Amino acid sequence: xxxxxxxxxxxxxxxxxxxxxxxxxxxxxxxxxxxxxxxxxxxxxxxxxxxxxxxxxxxxxxxxxxxxxxxxxxxxxxxxxxxxxxxxxxxxxxxxxxxxxxxxxxxxxxxxxxxxxxxxxxxxxxxxxxxxxxxxxxxxxxxxxxxxxxxxxxxxxxxxxxxxxxxxxxxxxxxxxxxxxxxxxxxxxxxxxxxxxxxxxxxxxxxxxxxxxxxxxxxxxxxxxxxxxxxxxxxxxxxxxxxxxxxxxxxxxxxxxxxxxxxxxxxxxxxxxxxxxxxxxxxxxxxxxxxxxxxxxxxxxxxxxxxxxxxxxxxxxxxxxxxxxxxxxxxxxxxxxxxxxxxxxxxxxxxxxxxxxxxxxxxxxxxxxxxxxxxxxx
Numbered sequence: 001x002x003x004x005x006x007x008x009x010x011x012x013x014x015x016x017x018x019x020x021x022x023x024x025x026x027x028x029x030x031x032x033x034x035x036x037x038x039x040x041x042x043x044x045x046x047x048x049x050x051x052x053x054x055x056x057x058x059x060x061x062x063x064x065x066x067x068x069x070x071x072x073x074x075x076x077x078x079x080x081x082x083x084x085x086x087x088x089x090x091x092x093x094x095x096x097x098x099x100x101x102x103x104x105x106x107x108x109x110x111x112x113x114x115x116x117x118x119x120x121x122x123x124x125x126x127x128x129x130x131x132x133x134x135x136x137x138x139x140x141x142x143x144x145x146x147x148x149x150x151x152x153x154x155x156x157x158x159x160x161x162x163x164x165x166x167x168x169x170x171x172x173x174x175x176x177x178x179x180x181x182x183x184x185x186x187x188x189x190x191x192x193x194x195x196x197x198x199x200x201x202x203x204x205x206x207x208x209x210x211x212x213x214x215x216x217x218x219x220x221x222x223x224x225x226x227x228x229x230x231x232x233x234x235x236x237x238x239x240x241x242x243x244x245x246x247x248x249x250x251x252x253x254x255x256x257x258x259x260x261x262x263x264x265x266x267x268x269x270x271x272x273x274x275x276x277x278x279x280x281x282x283x284x285x286x287x288x289x290x291x292x293x294x295x296x297x298x299x300x301x302x303x304x305x306x307x308x309x310x311x312x313x314x315x316x317x318x319x320x321x322x323x324x325x326x327x328x329x330x331x332x333x334x335x336x337x338x339x340x341x342x343x344x345x346x347x348x349x350x351x352x353x354x355x356x357x358x359x360x361x362x363x364x365x366x367x368x369x370x371x372x373x374x375x376x377x378x
Contacts, residue, residue, distance in 0.1 A: 106155055145364075174232065247308070248268075250269040253317075258317060264295065265298070280303075287337065
């Protein structure tokens, strides 16, 4: 072997080694080129799907995709591959998933649902979200943050109520995520943001009660979702239509490692029918600052013999938006107040509510109710 190598001479040996090295370099290069080509095809397909989605909803004047400020791959996959497929009819043509119900009731579990959702926590400008979703810019959300299906009859009228103070960044994330999801569930809904005016200690529960009262001045809602602005659902199969009542929606929050902190918790996001919310006299009005009102609510439910239900941990997953998050000061008397929840329920709640409305403004993506509650504190 060594003799043969010597007979080749130095030039021939150099050429042979160069050829071998070239082959060794070419094999991985071809491999990576093939991978790049495949990925490029997927990106082109994904872009085509997005274009088809936009054309579809532009023609119908009802956009149904989640805006993200960065349009990252995870969101594009969710939009293009989930939503476009959900709007394809049996013959392969694009169609509105709600048409299947004709002019009757909308399907309970429509084909529009995506399932697991990507939660974009980048903060958009509210004006940018409005330009994508508001009917004033060829979107689908009507003034005041409302929508209802036109090609089938919504099974329920729902008011989503958010207690609010100094959380504008979280609110823009919330409405960007929620409007497409609520539309896919074929709900007749409106989003109410109840802002506590002045500098009185924050009273989350009272703002829920105020939102309930003020929502009924707009429409005869049958279902009420009481929702913190910093919780974003991760699955659109989690029903926001009061399938049972009372119902705790946010059962698996990332902050708590997607587990219930304790069995009696009823915080974050929950729903009631109008009948049941009035039966328990709403929330208590006496919890100022952080903590206590959710535990009091649970005790009211038990006192009236109602059964609290929950979705599965798979469907009831939520992410907590922790940016710009400053919790209110704890109520130092919350433990003492909880001792007589059952006795106090009859005269502390909807029937003892004291507040004054500073203004009610129908913004493009939500209805803002600004309320002064200092009378209740005095």
